Amino acid sequence: MRVRVLFSGDDLSREMLVSLFESSFRDLELSLEFSDPPEHLHGRNDAADILSVLLKKTGAYPSIWVVDGEVYLPGTGPIFGCAAGRCAIATTCGLPGTAWMNVAMHEIGHILGLDHCTWRCLMQPAMSREEIERRPFALCARCVGTARENVQRGFSLEGDVRPVP
Ligand SMILES: [Zn+2]
Numbered sequence: 001m002r003v004r005v006l007f008s009g010d011d012l013s014r015e016m017l018v019s020l021f022e023s024s025f026r027d028l029e030l031s032l033e034f035s036d037p038p039e040h041l042h043g044r045n046d047a048a049d050i051l052s053v054l055l056k057k058t059g060a061y062p063s064i065w066v067v068d069g070e071v072y073l074p075g076t077g078p079i080f081g082c083a084a085g086r087c088a089i090a091t092t093c094g095l096p097g098t099a100w101m102n103v104a105m106h107e108i109g110h111i112l113g114l115d116h117c118t119w120r121c122l123m124q125p126a127m128s129r130e131e132i133e134r135r136p137f138a139l140c141a142r143c144v145g146t147a148r149e150n151v152q153r154g155f156s157l158e159g160d161v162r163p164v165p
C-alpha cells in the first residue's frame with residue numbers, strides 16, 4: 001500500500017520525509033510515492049476547499065498535499081495541517097525548519113484511520129508551534145496496533161470526511 005505525497009520540494013526534503021515515514025510507520029508495509037502538486041494554491045486557504053481539490057485529483061487514493069501557504073479551518077482558525085478521510089494537507093508555512101514534517105506524519109496517521117491520542121505519541125493533538133516541536137515522531141504501542149489493523153483492512157474510511165487538524 002502506498003501513500004501519495006504531492007510535494008514540490010527538493011530531493012533532500014523528500015529523503016527526509018521517506019526516512020521519517022519509515023521510522024514512524026515501520027513494519028506496516030507502507031511506502032511513500034511522490035508526485036507534483038495538482039496546482040498552486042492561488043490564494044486558496046480554506047482547508048475544506050483545498051481538500052476538495054485534492055480529492056478531485058486523487059480520488060480515494062490515500063494522499064497528502066504539502067502546501068506552502070497559510071491554511072484555515074472554518075471555526076478553528078489557522079492550522080498547520082488537517083485530514084479528512086483518505087486525504088490530508090500539511091503546510092510548510094509558519095513553522096521553523098522541518099517542523100512541518102511532524103505535522104505531515106501526524107496527518108498521514110489520520111489518513112491511516114488513527115484518531116487523536118492522549119499518550120506520548122505522534123497522534124497527540126497539537127495546535128501551536130511549541131506543541132508541534134515537542135510532539136514525538138513515534139506512535140505509541142496502541143496506535144501502532146490500530147494502524148496495523150487498519151492497513152490490513154485496507155483502511156477504508158468512507159464514513160468520516162470531516163476535516164480534523
Ligand atoms: Zn498513540
Ligand SMILES: [Zn+2]
Binds near residue numbers: 110116124125164165
Ligand atoms: Zn490531528
